Amino acid sequence: MQHHNNTVSTVKGACPHDCPDTCALVTTVIDGVATKVNGNPDHPFTGGVLCAKVSKYAERTYHAERVLQPLKRVGPKGSGQFVAVSWDEALTDIATHLHRIAESNPEAVLPYSYAGTMGMVQGESMDRRFFHQLGASLLDRTICSSAGGEALLHTYGGKLGMRVEFYAESKLILIWGSNSIGSNLHFWRFAQEAKRNGARLVCIDPRKTETADKCHEHLQLLPGTDAALALALMHELIQNDWLDHDYIARHTLGWGELKERALQWPPERAAEVCGLPVEQIRQLARDYGTTPQAAIRVNYGVQRARGGGNAIRAIACLPALVGAWRHRAGGLLLSSSGIYPFKRAALQRPDLLGERCPRTINMSTIGDALLHPGDANFGPKVEAIVVYNSNPVAVAPESHKVAKGFAREDLFTVVLEHFMTDTADLADYVLPATTQLEHWDIHGSYGHTDVLLNRPAIAPEGEARSNARIFRDLAAQMAKLSPAFSAPHFHDDDEALCRAAIAGTNVDYDQLLAQGFASLAVPDAPFAEGGFQTPSGKCEFTSARLTALGVNPLPDHIPNYELPNADARYPLAMISPPARNFLNSTFVNVKSLRNSEGRPLLEIHPDDAAPRAIADGDLLRVHNARGEHVCHASINGRARKGVVVGLGIWWRKNGENGTNVNELTHQRLTDIGRGPCFYDCAVQVEKCTEAAPR
Numbered sequence: 120m121q122h123h124n125n126t127v128s129t130v131k132g133a134c135p136h137d138c139p140d141t142c143a144l145v146t147t148v149i150d151g152v153a154t155k156v157n158g159n160p161d162h163p164f165t166g167g168v169l170c171a172k173v174s175k176y177a178e179r180t181y182h183a184e185r186v187l188q189p190l191k192r193v194g195p196k197g198s199g200q201f202v203a204v205s206w207d208e209a210l211t212d213i214a215t216h217l218h219r220i221a222e223s224n225p226e227a228v229l230p231y232s233y234a235g236t237m238g239m240v241q242g243e244s245m246d247r248r249f250f251h252q253l254g255a256s257l258l259d260r261t262i263c264s265s266a267g268g269e270a271l272l273h274t275y276g277g278k279l280g281m282r283v284e285f286y287a288e289s290k291l292i293l294i295w296g297s298n299s300i301g302s303n304l305h306f307w308r309f310a311q312e313a314k315r316n317g318a319r320l321v322c323i324d325p326r327k328t329e330t331a332d333k334c335h336e337h338l339q340l341l342p343g344t345d346a347a348l349a350l351a352l353m354h355e356l357i358q359n360d361w362l363d364h365d366y367i368a369r370h371t372l373g374w375g376e377l378k379e380r381a382l383q384w385p386p387e388r389a390a391e392v393c394g395l396p397v398e399q400i401r402q403l404a405r406d407y408g409t410t411p412q413a414a415i416r417v418n419y420g421v422q423r424a425r426g427g428g429n430a431i432r433a434i435a436c437l438p439a440l441v442g443a444w445r446h447r448a449g450g451l452l453l454s455s456s457g458i459y460p461f462k463r464a465a466l467q468r469p470d471l472l473g474e475r476c477p478r479t480i481n482m483s484t485i486g487d488a489l490l491h492p493g494d495a496n497f498g499p500k501v502e503a504i505v506v507y508n509s510n511p512v513a514v515a516p517e518s519h520k521v522a523k524g525f526a527r528e529d530l531f532t533v534v535l536e537h538f539m540t541d542t543a544d545l546a547d548y549v550l551p552a553t554t555q556l557e558h559w560d561i562h563g564s565y566g567h568t569d570v571l572l573n574r575p576a577i578a579p580e581g582e583a584r585s586n587a588r589i590f591r592d593l594a595a596q597m598a599k600l601s602p603a604f605s606a607p608h609f610h611d612d613d614e615a616l617c618r619a620a621i622a623g624t625n626v627d628y629d630q631l632l633a634q635g636f637a638s639l640a641v642p643d644a645p646f647a648e649g650g651f652q653t654p655s656g657k658c659e660f661t662s663a664r665l666t667a668l669g670v671n672p673l674p675d676h677i678p679n680y681e682l683p684n685a686d687a688r689y690p691l692a693m694i695s696p697p698a699r700n701f702l703n704s705t706f707v708n709v710k711s712l713r714n715s716e717g718r719p720l721l722e723i724h725p726d727d728a729a730p731r732a733i734a735d736g737d738l739l740r741v742h743n744a745r746g747e748h749v750c751h752a753s754i755n756g757r758a759r760k761g762v763v764v765g766l767g768i769w770w771r772k773n774g775e776n777g778t779n780v781n782e783l784t785h786q787r788l789t790d791i792g793r794g795p796c797f798y799d800c801a802v803q804v805e806k807c808t809e810a811a812p813r
């Protein structure tokens with residue numbers, strides 16, 4: 120109810136989530152309470168529209184289960200026994216622990232963070248300064264995009280591509296490894312516009328997603344076979360001379376070698392590997408080879424298998440072969456994050472390391488890292504871990520090892536969080552963090568090309584503090600033990616950090632303050648005249664840098680680690696892409712969104728269900744040598760034969776047997792970029808005959 124004497128305001132912000140869309144937000148605040156979060160109608164890309172998840176942001180922010188005071192563990196690890204303590208007590212004790220460990224070996228301290236917020240300030244500023252000063256182990260942040268990101272680096276020279284708005288003018292769009300309706304909604308708006316203007320939409324995905332339902336064609340290939348498909352497309356482009364010889368000659372490197380490789384991949388061979396009808400591959404090649412303004416929206420779903428880097432490289436070669444880059448409505452986009460001029464070094468201060476060169480730990484193998492006793496090769500055992508913007512116990516592969524690592528009584532664990540996640544449950548201290556409605560931040564995007572400023576709309580709930588403030592406050596405590604932490608760069612406040620992110624660039628902070636966003640000047644067609652940022656300046660079909668890294672310099676199909684039936688005990692391939700109403704493991708505890716997802720499910724094809732006597736809704740045991748996950752069967756027509764789909768990422772504690780899909784995934788890494796192989800996983804499925812063990 121709104122009375123005339125209420126103070127009503129609207130505050131401009133940015134969606135912080137790990138989503139390519141980075142929407143501009145407008146929060147309505149009445150008497151200090153955020154009542155509604157909307158899309159900013161003035162931001163062209165957002166168009167006033169948000170996804171279902173962030174429309175529920177007020178529900179998440181005022182959730183009764185928010186952690187609003189520092190919590191200290193009192194019972195055994197994982198017992199859930201915590202008491203509220205003052206900030207002063209928590210920070211003093213944490214600083215004492217970190218200082219003591221760092222005194223004998225700073226590398227025994229490990230930060231663990233990812234993109235719970237994508238903000239430059241709350242994601243990668245004061246935190247990095249703190250750990251650089253300490254000399255803590257470095258974290259290789261590979262869990263999402265490094266295979267594809269590095270593949271793109273070695274092909275185009277960076278994370279660059281088509282401008283998203285020009286997809287609306289394309290005549291053919293390949294949506295490759297992405298469920299756009301679920302995970303890239305604002306791109307989908309442009310694809311819809313293109314469709315209305317007569318474009319053909321093709322979806323390439325092992326799962327019949329909502330997006331596949333709305334495309335003209337769906338190539339439902341087996342997981343991890345995209346490079347074979349791309350090579351067969353090249354084979355047909357060559358055989359039918361659907362090539363732009365001029366573009367190839369002037370702007371590419373290694374055409375002779377690539378051609379030779381592609382000619383080894385007739386469509387019949389790829390059809391066999393991909394599990395696709397050969398005519399479907401031929402037709403796609405014909406469409407791609409004969410439509411100028413052909414665009415590819417490839418996404419990270421492609422690169423979560425052993426050969427994921429090579430697959431992205433093979434796909435990324437296609438636009439150069441047909442000269443699609445000549446048109447602004449042709450080409451490819453994986454990520455646009457490479458265009459931002461943010462001053463990362465100024466924010467993160469890697470120079471604070473001085474002469475020290477700490478070891479690097481890969482976040483994708485955190486299970487093994489936490490269980491490692493330490494040796495000359497690995498370095499010291501991890502004795503303390505500080506987690507923020509991430510929920511590794513739920514999201515990292517082979518999670519029973521991750522949980523076991525975090526359960527170590529001798530590991531000192533601090534978790535900065537909004538909620539008691541699976542990871543927070545295993546902490547020594549849980550520190551209450553602010554949400555995006557309560558703090559400052561500045562954002563780029565990986566799906567568009569604007570900069571956004573996030574202003575706090577409301578005061579922090581309870582005793583919550585922003586990540587940047589928590590690391591500032593921790594530095595102040597450390598300064599009592601180690602004077603280097605009293606330096607001025609440990610005093611910069613959050614808004615000053617926003618300004619520092621763009622200081623000296625041509626992004627105008629006043630414009631951000633006034634309007635909430637600012638567009639970067641980017642060319643319409645980035646590679647129309649070549650101009651790739653590789654060492655050769657060309658689109659590198661062959662990469663000398665990959666040779667130097669000991670990787671095959673020419674894209675190839677690399678079969679999955681776990682091919683179904685390679686081990687007869689595990690005949691099904693399992694993929695675990697995101698659920699539409701969750702964002703990774705965020706929002707799992709928001710009731711309205713959880714109700715939409717129901718419960719943890721495994722989608723299975725009728726031909727795989729029938730011989731196992733599995734009916735829709737049955738309780739299932741999904742297992743392999745690493746573990747078992749109990750969930751319910753869904754025979755909804757979305758899984759292909761031979762492939763099961765466990766939509767993620769539920770919290771383990773919501774699982775029927777206290778696990779989620781990552782109980783089954785492994786810690787082996789991708790060919791390029793050291794990434795995880797979530798979608799390269801073989802399992803067996805059977806009906807549960809008795810109530811699930813807990």
Ligand SMILES: Nc1nc2c(c(=O)[nH]1)N[C@H]1C(S)=C(S)[C@@H](COP(=O)(O)OP(=O)(O)OC[C@H]3O[C@@H](n4cnc5c(=O)[nH]c(N)nc54)[C@H](O)[C@@H]3O)O[C@H]1N2
Nearest residue numbers: 296297298302326342343418419420696697699701702703
């Ligand atoms: N609603 C929602 N949106 C999200 C997220 C979320 O959890 N929920 N997560 C965000 C994050 S962190 C990221 S990284 C992005 C991810 O963005 P995308 O990579 O676009 O993620 P998805 O839309 O799930 O698309 C992955 C698709 O790849 C398919 N797939 C699996 N294996 C293969 C394969 O081998 N080949 C091909 N061609 N396809 C394959 C899956 O079935 C799935 O439909 O989305 C972001 N947006």
Ligand SMILES: Nc1nc2c(c(=O)[nH]1)N[C@H]1C(S)=C(S)[C@@H](COP(=O)(O)OP(=O)(O)OC[C@H]3O[C@@H](n4cnc5c(=O)[nH]c(N)nc54)[C@H](O)[C@@H]3O)O[C@H]1N2
Nearest residue numbers: 233234235236263508509510514535536552695703704705
């Ligand atoms: N099986 C399987 N596993 C996967 C994937 C998959 O497709 N399948 N996807 C992978 C991918 S693409 C990714 S990116 C990772 C994502 O994994 P994570 O980066 O761990 O993402 P979330 O699970 O969303 O966890 C983010 C946490 O950060 C917290 N948070 C948000 N904002 C703030 C803040 O301002 N301060 C603090 N302190 N905390 C905050 C949220 O409450 C949330 O608990 O998961 C990976 N795991």
Ligand code: SF4
Nearest residue numbers: 134138141142170173
């Ligand atoms: S999660 Fe993505 S689509 Fe939803 S509001 Fe945020 S940026 Fe927009």
Ligand SMILES: [Mo]
Nearest residue numbers: 137262263264
């Ligand atoms: Mo991700």
